[in-house]
Amino acid sequence: MGRNELCWCRSGLKYKKCHLDREQQTPINIFEVETRLIAQLREGYCSYPNPAGDPCGPTIAKAHTIQKKGGIAAIAEAGHVLTVKPTMKDMIESEGNPSPRKIGVNNASVFPGFCGKHDTTLFKPIEGKTLPLNRDAAFLFSYRAIAYERFAKEAQFKAIAAQRQMDRGHSFFHQSMIQRHLNVFAAGVEIGRRDMDRWKMQFDERLLSGARDDFHFLAVRFDSALPIVASGAFHPEFDVQGNPLQKLGRNGADLDHITLNVTAFEGQTVMVLGWIGNHKGPAKAFADSFARVADDRKADVLVRLLFIQTDNLFLRPSWWEGLPFAQQTTFRKMVLSGSTVQARLASEFVDDGKSVVTAVALETVSD
16 A cells, blocks of 8 residues: 555554554554553543533542442442453453453442532432332433443444554454454444434433423332342344344434343332333333233343343342353353344343242333
8 A cells, every 4th residue: 555545444544654564563462452441431521411501510420320339239249249241351261251250349330421410419319228110210210321321332432443453463364354343343333322322312301301201111120139230221123022123233223222220229129121212112112022021030031131231230249150050151142142243133032931030020110
């Protein structure tokens, strides 16, 4: 290539500023990349949509997507829980199929996505010892999940620049393999960023106006605390019976989304699904499919769903360690579902009838 041509890797830089003589450069330490990624994750901002009308506080908080005193505390043992998010070392040593790892409760489920003031004031109604299963509470759970997902997508986007350096010192063949993979990944992240910006804007408008007419939810309270908590948002591709709902991967398509939060109050787990928009679309169909599950199977179906749909997921250590190895293997594979490693399958959603928890659904509320 000409020195001043745009580089073949699609970085947007000139060849001389990018891949010229890349194979002669000193290889980058993969843990150096991870250190950069962690540093970028710590660069926070406040997700509150109207700082002019309600100024932010002076500091960015380590905001919890799942309340520490309730949900995290309900599954913690000796100050720790398990997270399914691996480190690069975990990925390398396990050849891409890591087990959950221990993490301190102070660092579980946190992201620097709100200032201290707004993190406290916005979510105070869902941070107490009790929780009413109503629309306002469900909206706050959904809003926090959307804010987290948007932050996570921004972090993924920022990380791509550091990951593009991972082909230093490699042959052109390996450079092209790495960059091709990153280009596919970057395309997906860009679509995700646009989706998250759109979802966040919808929730921002309703947060500020107080309008909840087109916000819908399904909440379930169980008779005991499950050994698992989570918070996230996703496109419902299949329902929990494995029926297709919408086809993903269509750039520019206005796809339905839904949030999923699982936490605990007064020794009982609460699950909340929430979405904005069509009361008859894929999100509604997904919620209805969960509501149809028998009350004594809802907890097991929920656990299965969490491993498939979110990595912002935390487990009680003794529960995980007590699972049969075959069941652990199944859940570890589910964590990879929908990634570049493993396509998501309808069959993964179908209840296999096995029991890994004993809770029974006591109360179901929808609107």
